[in-house]
Amino acid sequence: MTNSFSEFSKARMFLVIGSNMTEAHPVAATFVKNAVQNGAKLIVIDPRRHRLVNFATRHLPLKVGSDIALLNSIMHVLIRENLYDQEFVSTRCTGFEALSEKVGEYPPERASEICGIEAGIIRETARELASVKPVMVCYTLGITEHTCGKNNVMTVANLQMLLGNMGMEYGGVNPLRGQNNVQGACDMGALPNVYPGYQKVDDPAARKKFETAWGVTGMSDKPGLMIPEMMHGLTNGRVRGFYIFGENLANTEPDMNKVAHELKSAEFIVCQDIFETETTRFAHVILPAAAWSENDGTFTNSERRVSRVRTASPPPGVAKPNWWIFREIAKRFGHDWKADSGKEIWDTEISMLAPNLGGIKYHRIQEDGLQWPCPTENHPGTPFLHRSGNFTCGLGRFSPADWTPPAEVPDEEYPLVLSTGRRLYHYHTRTQTGRCEGLNDLLGEETADISLADASRMSIEHGERIQVKSRRGAVCVKANVTPEVPEGMVWMAFHFNEGNANWLTNAAFDPFTLTAEYKACAVRLERM
Amino acid sequence: MEQRQIVINHKKYRFNPGSTILEVAAENNIRIPTLCHLKDASPTGTCRVCVVEIDGLPELATACNTHAQDKMFVLTESARVIESRKETIRKFLASGNHNCSIGTNQERDWSLFQAKVLTDDGAEELCPAWGDCRLQDLAYQYQVQGGTSAKKPVNYPMETVNPLIIRDFSRCILCGRCIQACNEIQVNKAIRLGNQDTDPKVIAGSDVPLKDSDCVFCGECVQACPVGALVEKKSRYQWRPWDSEKVRTTCPYCGVGCQLNLHVRDKRIVKVTGVEDGSPNKGRLCVKGRFGFDFIYSDERLKTPLIRDKDRFREASWDEALDLVSSKFIEIINQSGPDALAGVSCARSINEDSYQMQKLFRAVFKTNNIDHCART
Numbered sequence: 001m002t003n004s005f006s007e008f009s010k011a012r013m014f015l016v017i018g019s020n021m022t023e024a025h026p027v028a029a030t031f032v033k034n035a036v037q038n039g040a041k042l043i044v045i046d047p048r049r050h051r052l053v054n055f056a057t058r059h060l061p062l063k064v065g066s067d068i069a070l071l072n073s074i075m076h077v078l079i080r081e082n083l084y085d086q087e088f089v090s091t092r093c094t095g096f097e098a099l100s101e102k103v104g105e106y107p108p109e110r111a112s113e114i115c116g117i118e119a120g121i122i123r124e125t126a127r128e129l130a131s132v133k134p135v136m137v138c139y140t141l142g143i144t145e146h147t148c149g150k151n152n153v154m155t156v157a158n159l160q161m162l163l164g165n166m167g168m169e170y171g172g173v174n175p176l177r178g179q180n181n182v183q184g185a186c187d188m189g190a191l192p193n194v195y196p197g198y199q200k201v202d203d204p205a206a207r208k209k210f211e212t213a214w215g216v217t218g219m220s221d222k223p224g225l226m227i228p229e230m231m232h233g234l235t236n237g238r239v240r241g242f243y244i245f246g247e248n249l250a251n252t253e254p255d256m257n258k259v260a261h262e263l264k265s266a267e268f269i270v271c272q273d274i275f276e277t278e279t280t281r282f283a284h285v286i287l288p289a290a291a292w293s294e295n296d297g298t299f300t301n302s303e304r305r306v307s308r309v310r311t312a313s314p315p316p317g318v319a320k321p322n323w324w325i326f327r328e329i330a331k332r333f334g335h336d337w338k339a340d341s342g343k344e345i346w347d348t349e350i351s352m353l354a355p356n357l358g359g360i361k362y363h364r365i366q367e368d369g370l371q372w373p374c375p376t377e378n379h380p381g382t383p384f385l386h387r388s389g390n391f392t393c394g395l396g397r398f399s400p401a402d403w404t405p406p407a408e409v410p411d412e413e414y415p416l417v418l419s420t421g422r423r424l425y426h427y428h429t430r431t432q433t434g435r436c437e438g439l440n441d442l443l444g445e446e447t448a449d450i451s452l453a454d455a456s457r458m459s460i461e462h463g464e465r466i467q468v469k470s471r472r473g474a475v476c477v478k479a480n481v482t483p484e485v486p487e488g489m490v491w492m493a494f495h496f497n498e499g500n501a502n503w504l505t506n507a508a509f510d511p512f513t514l515t516a517e518y519k520a521c522a523v524r525l526e527r528m
Numbered sequence: 529m530e531q532r533q534i535v536i537n538h539k540k541y542r543f544n545p546g547s548t549i550l551e552v553a554a555e556n557n558i559r560i561p562t563l564c565h566l567k568d569a570s571p572t573g574t575c576r577v578c579v580v581e582i583d584g585l586p587e588l589a590t591a592c593n594t595h596a597q598d599k600m601f602v603l604t605e606s607a608r609v610i611e612s613r614k615e616t617i618r619k620f621l622a623s624g625n626h627n628c629s630i631g632t633n634q635e636r637d638w639s640l641f642q643a644k645v646l647t648d649d650g651a652e653e654l655c656p657a658w659g660d661c662r663l664q665d666l667a668y669q670y671q672v673q674g675g676t677s678a679k680k681p682v683n684y685p686m687e688t689v690n691p692l693i694i695r696d697f698s699r700c701i702l703c704g705r706c707i708q709a710c711n712e713i714q715v716n717k718a719i720r721l722g723n724q725d726t727d728p729k730v731i732a733g734s735d736v737p738l739k740d741s742d743c744v745f746c747g748e749c750v751q752a753c754p755v756g757a758l759v760e761k762k763s764r765y766q767w768r769p770w771d772s773e774k775v776r777t778t779c780p781y782c783g784v785g786c787q788l789n790l791h792v793r794d795k796r797i798v799k800v801t802g803v804e805d806g807s808p809n810k811g812r813l814c815v816k817g818r819f820g821f822d823f824i825y826s827d828e829r830l831k832t833p834l835i836r837d838k839d840r841f842r843e844a845s846w847d848e849a850l851d852l853v854s855s856k857f858i859e860i861i862n863q864s865g866p867d868a869l870a871g872v873s874c875a876r877s878i879n880e881d882s883y884q885m886q887k888l889f890r891a892v893f894k895t896n897n898i899d900h901c902a903r904t
Contacts, residue, residue, distance in 0.1 A: 005808035026814035028784050033715035177783030182875035188882035190873035190900045201896050214891040224896030230870040239870045241860045246874025268856050288830035292780035297878025299778045301785025307778040313795045317831025322881035326888045332854035333892045345880040368807045427781050435823040438691030
């Protein structure tokens with residue numbers, strides 16, 4: 001997020017796109033609802049009429065995967081009607097000509113045919129967005145989990161730069177991160193192309209810096225593989241040893257039959273986890289780890305805030321902190337790592353090596369955490385980025401993109417779109433929430449959420465068991481007939497092994513980020 | 529411009545227009561007790577615990593929703609004020625099953641009362657909020673005795689049918705904090721005050737159990753309840769403030785990073801509450817943050833390293849398991865080079881763990897094949 005949660009309750013207008021906030025980020029949603037109660041406007045762009053829509057001033061139920069067409073068209077109107085922030089664009093941005101040319105191809109009448117939103121509504125929405133400054137944009141995986149995910153993100157950023165809503169409080173581009181420490185895992189360099197603090201592995205100076213700090217030579221200068229490439233590598237021997245730490249890939253990756261085949265092909269899999277999972281079935285060695293609240297450390301949330309995690313109780317049996325396990329393996333390779341606690345690892349290594357984290361030390365975050373960039377120990381942290389339109393790389397660069405359809409679209413054989421996500425009462429594959437008393441009682445099984453129109457057309461009763469089939473698999477679940485879902489769509493989650501949406505999803509990926517298209521594939525329903 | 533001044537307890541204070549008496553007092557370290565007042569919600573004056581005496585006004589006024597005015601003369605602990613508060617507290621104590629044995633000297637009646645309440649509770653312990661009850665605190669502060677009047681019949685049975693929250697109407701004082709927490713803080717709009725003409729009650733929907741209403745079990749109402757009317761099922765009788773320690777931490781679920789207080793008793797988390805004023809959540813939590821902690825005590829936890837032995841796993845020591853991992857990885861590196869290894873880190877675990885894992889892959893194995901589910 002460029003901005004902070006604390007700004008939500010005072011924002012004047014929100015554009016929430018591809019984010020089911022009340023279920024996936026419930027506490028963040030409370031601040032949005034507070035703002036609406038205090039008079040803020042809320043525009044929700046989402047195929048589903050989810051709970052936040054009850055608070056919206058305007059809901060645009062676009063067709064799945066048509067975001068770029070709609071947003072380009074909104075920008076088309078902003079430019080055509082001179083409603084954009086000309087000063088911000090001319091002094092803070094570059095590439096306006098190219099953007100203007102590209103969105104010129106998306107007059108509302110054309111966009112309307114793609115996204116299903118009336119041209120008049122597109123125009124009104126553009127004018128509404130230009131009527132308040134700043135507007136805060138929030139998005140989640142509805143934007144990124146598409147084969148055009150990267151272009152979706154760029155297009156959202158284009159809109160906010162065009163409106164001049166960057167670099168100020170109550171504005172910005174705010175992706176709500178799905179997992180508690182996905183921001184932190186990125187910051188730590190658990191990515192194939194960067195070291196901690198986003199220093200590039202193919203930059204010789206950065207490599208030298210880390211070799212010196214870690215007392216080694218000969219580190220690789222070529223970016224590594226991303227998860228889908230690793231999984232594929234298991235099938236052809238390119239990857240022979242696979243170390244899976246705290247991920248249930250068997251159930252979270254698209255097309256579970258394909259994933260099972262890949263994991264089964266592996267020569268040697270090490271799983272490090274707190275429970276046996278569907279993935280540990282494929283392991284050769286399973287290492288028992290300490291869980292949350294069994295060791296000391298830090299998480300970094302969506303707003304870049306590094307907060308403390310503390311020990312409440314000891315791990316069971318001989319389970320050990322993850323950092324200890326990695327250190328023990330390093331020792332067997334002849335490497336003697338000094339740091340012997342979360343605090344030591346952070347204070348003496350991480351914050352010394354990542355410039356944006358340099359000022360964050362455990363003694364400074366005993367209560368509230370600090371938001372990076374925080375380069376020095378007297379720096380207060382940074383609640384919002386790009387102050388006064390000063391972008392990291394100088395000028396904000398417009399990156400215009402064309403709309404492209406999802407990799408698999410409905411046809412006669414599979415006439416419905418399946419879109420997937422998370423539900424309130426569970427988290428991912430339920431390794432944790434499935435073992436918490438009470439949560440299974442609130443949500444005990446997966447359902448296929450379908451529209452009243454499709455249910456009535458197919459004579460499907462609410463609660464009836466139906467089959468959902470895609471080209472990759474089939475699941476048998478109860479139908480949840482709901483006004484939240486538009487005609488032509490099926491919506492499911494991936495919390496339960498049985499009825500998991502990922503038996504059906506399509507392993508088609510964004511070409512740059514290799515993010516899978518969890519939000520769109522073609523399915524059909526069958527009565528049993 | 530002339531400064532506005534209010535006189536509280538014979539001392540003059542400046543104030544910003546629009547401030548309430550309670551706010552001006554708090555800014556100047558004058559403590560006016562409250563009960564129904566809920567931070568970040570609109571003050572209602574319902575409970576009348578915060579009454580103060582204002583010169584020139586025949587009635588006592590509630591400090592939480594009376595605005596400070598220029599030249600106003602306020603007494604916060606006058607004899608009239610104290611008598612009024614005592615009467616208010618006495619009324620609340622007599623209104624339901626408040627069996628915290630606050631200083632009563634009517635031995636026999638008290639025992640009888642207590643016995644009846646324990647029957648209502650189906651338990652052998654004092655009120656589950658004992659020690660963590662605003663009403664009890666006030667009763668001690670103002671030395672008000674409970675149990676002096678006969679036990680009131682319980683008109684609404686305890687609701688225990690949902691898995692997470694117990695609603696004990698026999699202890700509800702109708703202060704309205706839960707309603708505000710639900711409607712103004714979390715804005716879930718699941719509960720409201722009902723049956724107002726006959727016997728008022730906080731109801732969900734058309735007076736249905738929470739599980740059949742719009743309730744999403746965030747538990748904000750439980751955190752807001754100043755008495756023992758709303759209690760977490762998991763924590764009921766498992767927890768007293770004096771036998772547990774509070775550990776501040778960060779929620780393990782979504783990317784908001786809510787700040788939690790873990791209430792830990794005998795090295796076991798028994799209850800979770802939001803850290804009031806902590807960033808970013810300001811005390812708020814959702815159902816997973818508040819109730820999703822007990823997975824760590826599951827019997828199914830991995831407790832020892834396991835090594836595959838044909839179609840099953842056998843237990844192993846750390847040395848055996850780690851030696852096997854290392855020797856296999858060394859063999860693969862020697863035969864196929866370091867890029868034949870790949871690792872996936874965990875977006876749920878702490879920063880320090882991800883840092884160590886990428887360091888292991890880069891500095892030790894010499895490959896950049898390290899990723900996590902960054903983009904999903």
